Amino acid sequence: AQKVTQAQTEISVVEKEDVTLDCVYETRDTTYYLFWYKQPPSGELVFLIRRNSFDEQNEISGRYSWNFQKSTSSFNFTITASQVVDSAVYFCALSDSTRDNFNKFYFGSGTKLNVKP
């Protein structure tokens, strides 16, 4: 069965600190996709990144970076030099390529990040 675990319910940091959000996933499929979404206080869901299981290269986009490790089934998200605008709930999600599940996303319960000035 597919499952995504975000064990950190809430994290508080002071502006300019680095912070890592953890995501651990479970799937029996060998081909799968991982995602991160951001939900700011305004409520919309914003797509951040998609990663394929066959591409373990880490990704960096500005202050954001993602560390994908198949050996530990983790897809962690790091924000460098956090800013108040990073305050949001962040969701990790999984989709695999089995016939029934290709279009289904399984979301973790989310991590609420509070960045204080």
Added chain:
Amino acid sequence: DAGITQSPRHKVTETGTPVTLRCHQTENHRYMYWYRQDPGHGLRLIHYSYGVKDTDKGEVSDGYSVSRSKTEDFLLTLESATSSQTSVYFCAIRKLAGGNTDTQYFGPGTRLTVL
């Protein structure tokens, strides 16, 4: 912006009444989804559609039905609302763009309160 609108954006209703939520998209995407978001659970899939009149259940489909008579509209119906269906409901579409932008994009959400 994925061209998704949801209506209504907020609704308060009473237990036992029927409720229909509408999702409308302007970009002709084949796949559409309904999720509910509850504290501690993230987003959970209720139903999804892979074409006109083609729908399937998600993990929390009990008490919900859906219909898709046109590509652009995906309706979620609570036949007899219960307090446990108080939630924020999100509609999503799948953009089959290929590459790393191939993902689901979400509408603004509908906050439903069942008293």
